[in-house]
Amino acid sequence: MRRLLVSAALVWLPVGVLGLTWAAWHGRLPDRIATHWNGTGAADGFGPASWFWGTLLAIGVAAGVAGVVAARTPGAxxxxxxxxxxxxxxxxxxxxxxxxxxxxxxxxxxxWRFLLVFAGLVWGVVVAAAAGPRPVTAPVGAPAVDPLELKPTERVAYSSTLRSPLLLGVTLVAAAVVAVAAATTAPAVWPVLALPLAAALLFARVRVTADRRGLRLVAGLVGVPVKRIALADIDSAEPARIAPMEWGGWGYRVAPGRSALVLRSGPGLVLRLRDGRRFAVTLDEPEVPAALLTALRHRASG
Amino acid sequence: MLFRVDVAAAEPLADQIAAQVRGGIVRGELVPGERLPPARELADVLDINLHTVLRAYAKLRDENLIELRRGRGAVVRDDADATRLRLVELARRFVDEARRQGLREAEMVAIVKEAQP
Incomplete structure (x- = not known):
């Protein structure tokens, strides 16, 4: 816990540097400063110093808050x-x-100062080192399910549709904001509109299937497979409570060693794969596909 | 929801699939507007004939539970009524039992009328 406090404080340290340097320098800085640089290091964009600093401070504070939340969340x-x-x-x-x-x-x-930016990015590694190794999270409260009882002559397939009105709403609002920005001030932003729209198309409705092929996620609105895990690659399947912060947030999350489709917090299915990676998806009644995949694994190996 | 068929059972496979979809609607696992797996995919993963699945889906369409549309696949109808379906299932069991006892239609209707307070 102490190490996590230290690491959260380390996330705030750059914010403190921002505050101190502003106090020390703002008297000497011109009102407008260079804010953008071309490939040769010459300035090609200028803006108000206070606005530039304020934006960076806001980003730093947001990261600081996220750091505190992450330090309080096991495994984040x-x-x-x-x-x-x-x-x-x-x-x-x-x-x-x-x-x-x-x-x-x-x-x-x-x-040479552009190298500072890399040093800033590496600060995350220092923070992670201060936090120490990730605690070994034994799957407490998530008992492995009993395999579904299958007669040799039985064939079973699971299919369920995930809907996320919240995610759809958020992405459509984001699309509206981008569209307004593009229409009023920055036409160059139009292509960015594709991002929230693609996210809405892909994840507003997702069909999850578990059967003799393994686990599949198919984007419901367009019918594109977004994830396929072959039955042979699955080591175990368990129901679990999914806390979005432990999986890196909402939506389709990819982090080293694990990925997840998180549409809400609550029950979900967690697969451990043969190569040690994990995949999670939020589902109602995850016991059903977990029991089915466990039974199919037994049938395939026995 | 779980689609579960037993190739060794006496009940035809199409009837087994249709019964599972009905059960899904009754239990609320399938809600109006929900898409059933494409027939081709379901046939593939259950390792049964495509026409068996199509026959099951056609049966459900005839029972006004799902809609079959080209390109959209099989979708649970907005007016698919879980409450009514539950009664239909009870009636089906009643009719099966009555037939086993050798009752004719008029006698079954008489029993249903008797059951009214």
Whole structure:
């Protein structure tokens, strides 16, 4: 617990650097500073210093809050690392930009300072190291299910449709915001609209099937398979309570060693694969597909 | 929901599948608007004939439980009524038992009328 507190504090450290450097430097900085650099390190974009700093501070604070949440959530190491990288990068961008401007206010050059950004990103690794190794999470409260009783002449298939009105709503709102931005100020943003729309098409309705082929997720609205796990690759299937923060958030999450489709918190199916990876999907009554896949595994190996 | 068929059972496979869909609707596992697995896929994973699944789906369509549309597949109808379906299932069991006892239709109707308070 102590190490987690330290690591959460380390996520906030770059935020503190942002605050201190602003206090020390803002008197000497011009109102408008270089905020964007071309490939050769010369400035090609300018903006108000206070606005630029404020944006980075907001990003840093958001990462700091995420870091505290991650430190309080068992197993949320990936989020903790990401929070550290984001807050580190926010402070590094500020240090590189403000430093370049202070060094030569008339003709700011980024030069070697772009390396600071990488150092900022690596801050996440420092945070993760301070947090220590991920606790070994024994699957408590998630007893392995009894396999479904199958007669040799029986054939069974499971199919269920997941709906996520919330996710659909959020992505459509995001699409509306992007569309308004594109229509009013930044036409270059139009292609970005494809992202929330694709997310809505893929994950608003997902059909999950478990059968002799294994587990499959098919995007319901367009019929595209988004995940296939062959029966032979499945080591075990268990029902579990899915806490989105432990799997990296909502939606389709990929993190080292595990991936998940998380549409809500609550019951879900967790597969352990032969190669040690894990896959989770939120489902009502996950005992049913878990028992079926367990039985099919037994049948295949016996 | 779980589709479960026994190739060794006396009941035809199509009837087994139709019964499972009815059960799914009665238990609320299948709600109006829900799509059933495409017939081809279900036939493949259960390792049974495509026409068996199509026959089951056609039966459910004739019972006004699902809609079959080209390109959209089989969808549970908006007016698929779980409560009524439960009664139909009870009536089916009643009719089966009455037949076993050698009752004719008029006698069955008489019994149902008698059952009314």
């Amino acid at each position: 190491r990936f989020l903790l690392t990401t929070a550290g990288s984001v807050s580190g990068a926010a402070a590094a961008i500020w240090l590189a930009t403000a430093g370049a401007t202070l060094a030569n206010p008339a003709d700011a050059r980024l030069g």
